[in-house]
Amino acid sequence: MHFTGTVYRNPYWPTWPLLEITQGCTHNKCKFCTMYKEVPFRMSPIEWIEEDLKEIAECDPGARTIQLLSANPLVLTYDKLAPIFEMIHKYLPKMEYIYLAGRVSDLKNKTVDELKKLKDLGMREISLGVESGDDRTLDRIHKGYHAEDILEEAQRGEFDPLSEKEMLEELKLFVENLKCDCSFITHHTISGVNLSGPDFLSRKERIVAALERQISHGDLDRMEALRRNKRTL
Template sequence: MHFTGTVYRNPYWPTFPLLEITQGCTHNKCKFCTMYRDVPFRMSPIEHIEEDLQEIAAIKPDATTIQLLSANPLALSFDKLEPILVMINRYLPQMEYIYAATRVTDIRNKTVEELKKMRELGVKEISLGVESGDDWTLDRINKGYHASDIIEQCNKLHEAGIDFWMSFLNGVGGKEYSRDHAINSARIFSQCKPMLVGTGGLVLFPGTPLLEEAQRGEFTPLSEKEMLEELLLFVENLTCDCTFITHHTVSGKNLTGPDFLQRKDKIVTALKNEIEHGDMDMLAAIRRNKRTL
């Protein structure tokens, strides 16, 4: 297999097989991330993609799922993606689900009709790392789009019949904008109606501009208790029914699962209990031990 560097994949999707069709991230400017900092974006040679599919077909010819790599492989134009999707189905004829993480901006260069064709070829579920629905926060962390862009592109995905996840990055607005980040994100997420909402807690990794800004006093990180209070505010204002997942802010006990609206009161109660009685030193230690997003 032609894996050219560290492999990042969604652990909630089937983890085999994986197929690298791009390297790096087209944006590579988010202030909290170093995952692809030294990896220029490029498409994998089509010969490598075909060789990898031949290898997968030899090992698991009956594969029904596959996860595309790397950071945002759907950044490729439809004209470049379609032959790859057709090739996947040719080598793996029982293919049902082709998964990929991607950016909101990657949907912009595709029409609804092209997205429908992608769904027919197996792209039925994608993950959008939106991080926030608050315009000030999105600008602050240099995501490269605004809340109106999120809504517009998610509407296209709904029209095309492609399910999608949305991620909320707890704490990324800093102390001064925590409330706006939580409430405005919940409002935009609720309007977009994703099948799944995932939340993770901000970690200021070495080499990130956000850590450097924090060290200069230009960004004020939240304490562990403030992170939980922000997450609670986000949950209280989230009104779409979805699967809800949280990780590396709290343990996730009693929080993660389907049917969010049915479980919302229990999630709120669990968060309030964690805020009141949780071991903040332990949560801080868990955060300090994180090495990557």
């Protein structure tokens, strides 16, 4: 396998195969991050990507999930990403869930239609390193974009965010159908109550009850206002 510099495995998907399709970070200037200081950004040679896919296919031919590296592979244009996704399906025909990370600005070189086509090709999750919606904070950490860049998608009216109630209902549905024991962590303030902790199954009923209370009696307007006025995550 070809891995260049720091390899960051998303801690929430510890068992997924990793496939390096880019190296380094296009921005590489955030004050708090030293991960890719020594690695100039470039797309991995397509021969490397193919070699690595063959290797993954030998070890795990039934792989259904994969995480693409490095810092922001989402920066590649649709024309570069789509053939890579097709190659992933060629060597890993059971692939269902392609995960990759990116910067807010990486969405701008793709149309909504292209993003939908990537979804059809298996892109199920994008991790966006937003960090903050506060311009002063974004400037201080040298993030390289401002709040209005983050808002632009939503403001075009092509994306309907869930309401507070819908987010709670979605979380409740997820919890009700989660059958394995695990640590359950809601690390952003989605619920307004702290539901995090180990031994999920022994706490499942209490978590569902807490969510039901929030849905029926919670001050959802206040939660929405709190979320709207948050300056940082």
